[in-house]
Amino acid sequence: MSSIAGSKSGLSWAVHISVIALVLLWLFPTVGLFVSSFRTADQISSSGWWDSMFKQEQNLVLRTAAPSTQKQEDGLYVIQGNIFTENDVSTDGVISRWGTSSRAISDYAPGDTADMGKDGRITLQANGDYRLVNDAEFTGSRGERIFATAKTPPVFTLNNYRTVLFSGSTTDSMAKAFFNTLTVTIPATVIPILIAAFAAYALAWMRFPGRALLIALVVALLVVPLQLALIPLLRLHLAIGIGKGYLGVWLAHTGFGLPLAIYLLRNYMVGLPRDIIENAKVDGATDFQIFTKIVLPLSFPALASFAIFQFLWTWNDLLVAKVFLIDATGETTVMTNQIVELLGTRGGNWEILATAAFVSIAVPLVVFFAMQRYLVRGLLAGSVK
Amino acid sequence: MHPALQGLITIIVGVGGCIGYFYVSNIFLDKVLFPAKGPHAGRNINRANLVRPWLFLFPAIFALGLYLAYPVVATLWLSLTDRSAGGVFVGLANYSQMISEPKFWEAIRNNMLWLIVVPAASTAFGLLAAQLTDRIAWGNIAKSLIFMPMAISFVGASVIFKLVYDTRPANQDQIGVLNAVWLAFDGGAPSFIFLRLVPALILLAFAAFMAYGIYLALRPLIWGEASHGGGSWWTVPLRGVVALGGAWLLWLSLKSIFSVLTVTLPYGEPQTWLTITFWNSFFLMVVLIWIQTGFAMVILSAALRGIPEETIEAAIIDGANPFDIFFKIKVPQIMSTIVVVWTTITLVVLKVFDIVYAMTNGQWETQVLANYMFDKLFRANDWGVGSASAIVIMLLVSPILIWNVYNARKEMR
Numbered sequence: 001m002s003s004i005a006g007s008k009s010g011l012s013w014a015v016h017i018s019v020i021a022l023v024l025l026w027l028f029p030t031v032g033l034f035v036s037s038f039r040t041a042d043q044i045s046s047s048g049w050w051d052s053m054f055k056q057e058q059n060l061v062l063r064t065a066a067p068s069t070q071k072q073e074d075g076l077y078v079i080q081g082n083i084f085t086e087n088d089v090s091t092d093g094v095i096s097r098w099g100t101s102s103r104a105i106s107d108y109a110p111g112d113t114a115d116m117g118k119d120g121r122i123t124l125q126a127n128g129d130y131r132l133v134n135d136a137e138f139t140g141s142r143g144e145r146i147f148a149t150a151k152t153p154p155v156f157t158l159n160n161y162r163t164v165l166f167s168g169s170t171t172d173s174m175a176k177a178f179f180n181t182l183t184v185t186i187p188a189t190v191i192p193i194l195i196a197a198f199a200a201y202a203l204a205w206m207r208f209p210g211r212a213l214l215i216a217l218v219v220a221l222l223v224v225p226l227q228l229a230l231i232p233l234l235r236l237h238l239a240i241g242i243g244k245g246y247l248g249v250w251l252a253h254t255g256f257g258l259p260l261a262i263y264l265l266r267n268y269m270v271g272l273p274r275d276i277i278e279n280a281k282v283d284g285a286t287d288f289q290i291f292t293k294i295v296l297p298l299s300f301p302a303l304a305s306f307a308i309f310q311f312l313w314t315w316n317d318l319l320v321a322k323v324f325l326i327d328a329t330g331e332t333t334v335m336t337n338q339i340v341e342l343l344g345t346r347g348g349n350w351e352i353l354a355t356a357a358f359v360s361i362a363v364p365l366v367v368f369f370a371m372q373r374y375l376v377r378g379l380l381a382g383s384v385k
Numbered sequence: 386m387h388p389a390l391q392g393l394i395t396i397i398v399g400v401g402g403c404i405g406y407f408y409v410s411n412i413f414l415d416k417v418l419f420p421a422k423g424p425h426a427g428r429n430i431n432r433a434n435l436v437r438p439w440l441f442l443f444p445a446i447f448a449l450g451l452y453l454a455y456p457v458v459a460t461l462w463l464s465l466t467d468r469s470a471g472g473v474f475v476g477l478a479n480y481s482q483m484i485s486e487p488k489f490w491e492a493i494r495n496n497m498l499w500l501i502v503v504p505a506a507s508t509a510f511g512l513l514a515a516q517l518t519d520r521i522a523w524g525n526i527a528k529s530l531i532f533m534p535m536a537i538s539f540v541g542a543s544v545i546f547k548l549v550y551d552t553r554p555a556n557q558d559q560i561g562v563l564n565a566v567w568l569a570f571d572g573g574a575p576s577f578i579f580l581r582l583v584p585a586l587i588l589l590a591f592a593a594f595m596a597y598g599i600y601l602a603l604r605p606l607i608w609g610e611a612s613h614g615g616g617s618w619w620t621v622p623l624r625g626v627v628a629l630g631g632a633w634l635l636w637l638s639l640k641s642i643f644s645v646l647t648v649t650l651p652y653g654e655p656q657t658w659l660t661i662t663f664w665n666s667f668f669l670m671v672v673l674i675w676i677q678t679g680f681a682m683v684i685l686s687a688a689l690r691g692i693p694e695e696t697i698e699a700a701i702i703d704g705a706n707p708f709d710i711f712f713k714i715k716v717p718q719i720m721s722t723i724v725v726v727w728t729t730i731t732l733v734v735l736k737v738f739d740i741v742y743a744m745t746n747g748q749w750e751t752q753v754l755a756n757y758m759f760d761k762l763f764r765a766n767d768w769g770v771g772s773a774s775a776i777v778i779m780l781l782v783s784p785i786l787i788w789n790v791y792n793a794r795k796e797m798r
Contacts, residue, residue: 015517019514019517019518019524022510022513022527022531023530023531026530026675026678026679027533029545029548029675030533030534030545032545032562036548044560045553045560048558049548050562050565051558187395187399190396190399190400191396191399191403194400194403194404195444195448196445198403198441198442198444199441199446202441203442206437206438206441207438208439212794214442215797216790217449217454218449219789219793220786220790221453221454223732223782223785223789224453224782225736225778226736227736227755227758228456228457228460228775228776229453229456229460230456230762231460231463231768231771231772231775232455232459232460236451247395250395251452254448255449255453256452256453258445258449258452258453259449259453262445287411287434287437287441288407288411291441312535312536315538316537316538316539317538318538318743319738319739323763336538336541339540339541339544339743340540340742340743343547343743350551350560353548356544357540360538361536361538364536365536365537368535368536372529372532375535376683376687379680379684380683380684380687
């Protein structure tokens with residue numbers, strides 16, 4: 001802490017440890033979701049994600065190979081194979097107990113033979129090798145069900161991401177919502193920047209009556225809750241024929257983003273060196289030229305910070321999209337809305353939920369870590385003066 | 386690809402339209418309306434310069450007016466009319482209907498709790514993180530990891546914390562961290578220390594802090610310092626209100642200490658955290674605190690860096706310990722930044738909607754104003770009451786609005 005005079009403070013270790021604890025505490029929830037998105041539904045529901053790094057005991061429901069694979073040996077009909085590989089479970093599992101009915105899942109030890117009457121006799125080894133034997137031919141299309149308690153090593157799968165991104169299922173797929181979100185976000189980020197930049201220049205470098213009043217107005221509008229805007233604007237959009245749709249949500253995001261954009265950009269532009277601008281004026285540059293050739297390029301850091309803000313805000317937004325975009329058909333759903341719906345319909349299916357949530361979180365996180373510098377700068381300009 | 390194409394076209398049309406508007410209107414102003422030549426060149430240049438700011442400002446003013454200023458007035462009007470009766474003026478009927486609803490008072494009560502807990506906790510954690518990471522080598526990495534939740538949507542954070550709060554029946558392995566930790570407590574000595582003693586001590590510290598705050602607020606009134614100490618008359622009711630609020634919190638915390646020490650805890654039973662009334666609001670608040678701490682930390686850390694080294698060195702030479710330096714030298718110097726952080730988080734709290742909507746949707750007494758309003762608007766289709774509750778949110782925001790404008794104007798002079 002106060003190691004100014006070169007003396008190492010005795011608290012130094014305590015500081016390191018508390019920072020580590022704090023960081024772990026803050027990361028823990030996100031890591032949980034991240035790890036869960038790579039686990040199968042069975043794994044998630046049978047043990048906490050923090051156990052996923054270790055071998056764990058699981059109750060598995062497995063199926064032998066289908067009757068179509070049977071062979072005839074010495075007058076007996078035989079199906080054999082490895083129960084783990086045939087069920088896409090990790091091959092290194094060790095079975096401790098098993099059974100043939102859901103009411104008695106631990107009747108047999110590995111190596112025992114279970115007699116299933118006319119369905120045949122099955123012998124299951126600890127490593128998953130099984131041999132199913134019957135006097136008559138096996139019929140039906142599916143194999144026998146086996147219930148096994150097995151220790152399986154940690155397995156991670158990309159299947160959840162496949163389901164969520166590429167399955168095309170109407171309820172689980174995030175692909176459409178992903179593109180919809182992108183469609184909302186990009187115009188809603190680009191358009192306000194341009195409008196705000198001109199306004200900020202006028203408020204920073206042009207003299208006209210009412211300027212102070214306008215700046216005060218922008219500061220005031222900065223905190224107006226957008227809840228107030230919902231009904232009047234929805235009514236307006238419906239009345240002038242925009243209705244619910246992309247155009248409406250772009251306009252809404254533009255309007256709601258403007259105060260912050262103008263405020264940030266003006267604060268930045270005011271700080272630009274006066275000499276440059278006055279020299280340009282003396283040399284005969286018009287305001288328009290000064291703006292496009294001098295102020296705009298110099299303001300790049302402020303433009304970048306606002307762009308990140310607006311991008312994160314529009315990408316993560318639920319309320320504005322729900323009110324101005326998503327109609328009854330649900331064709332234009334965005335990711336946040338899709339996740340809320342998944343929470344309702346698939347509240348217990350953590351593999352789908354976790355993966356869907358992570359798909360929506362991934363893009364902002366990449367932007368965040370890549371452009372953190374600008375984000376911090378924008379935050380500081382926006383609140384500390 | 387249809388909407389994407391539409392988006393691309395909108396970007397081109399929007400950006401092109403904006404640039405075109407600014408460019409063409411400037412040309413029009415300079416070449417056609419007030420050309421800088423001929424007999425009136427000088428006068429024309431002046432006139433053009435009078436008009437030009439408004440050309441630059443027009444799109445912004447139009448959008449701000451239409452999307453933020455007009456809705457304030459329109460919502461106020463809607464809150465005074467009845468939609469089902471064709472929009473006739475009904476006076477304060479919507480408001481009286483609203484205050485007769487228990488759900489509204491539940492929302493107000495919860496919002497007050499949110500307003501106290503979230504800004505306080507986020508600022509405190511943020512200050513702690515900022516101070517701790519200030520002087521260590523890997524501080525920047527630690528900071529960016531604590532800051533990370535800022536990028537996560539409220540909905541994403543809700544899913545993350547739903548997993549943390551998840552509950553399985555008693556005979557199964559718990560997959561939610563909170564229940565797994567909870568089941569590790571069995572009523573023995575560690576349970577007593579962590580679940581009773583530590584919370585009681587924290588509450589005691591809070592109560593002491595509140596008592597000190599009340600003392601600070603009332604001191605000038607008791608000793609009559611207000612009259613000649615430079616304070617103006619209007620601070621008297623303000624101090625009274627602050628003291629009353631503090632007394633209420635003091636009473637609450639003392640009551641809580643008692644209940645923490647005496648309540649029987651259901652050890653060994655997995656809890657459905659989000660359905661435990663009153664406390665579930667706190668579990669929702671944790672989500673927002675988790676997100677906002679990073680914000681507070683970044684800003685406060687910049688403020689801490691801005692403190693002049695000499696003041697700290699002088700304190701060290703005078704023999705101050707690290708805690709004295711932090712609380713008596715650093716904190717007072719960054720007080721204005723703390724206030725800014727506090728108010729910014731307060732604004733976020735007042736508008737909090739997604740978290741409650743996604744996690745409980747206001748069930749189990751977790752309703753907050755923003756979600757109550759959404760409920761009224763789009764589920765009950767009652768625009769009058771919905772607008773009335775939006776106006777309530779606006780009223781709660783307005784002190785901050787006035788304070789911000791006041792500060793901005795002071796700064797510009």
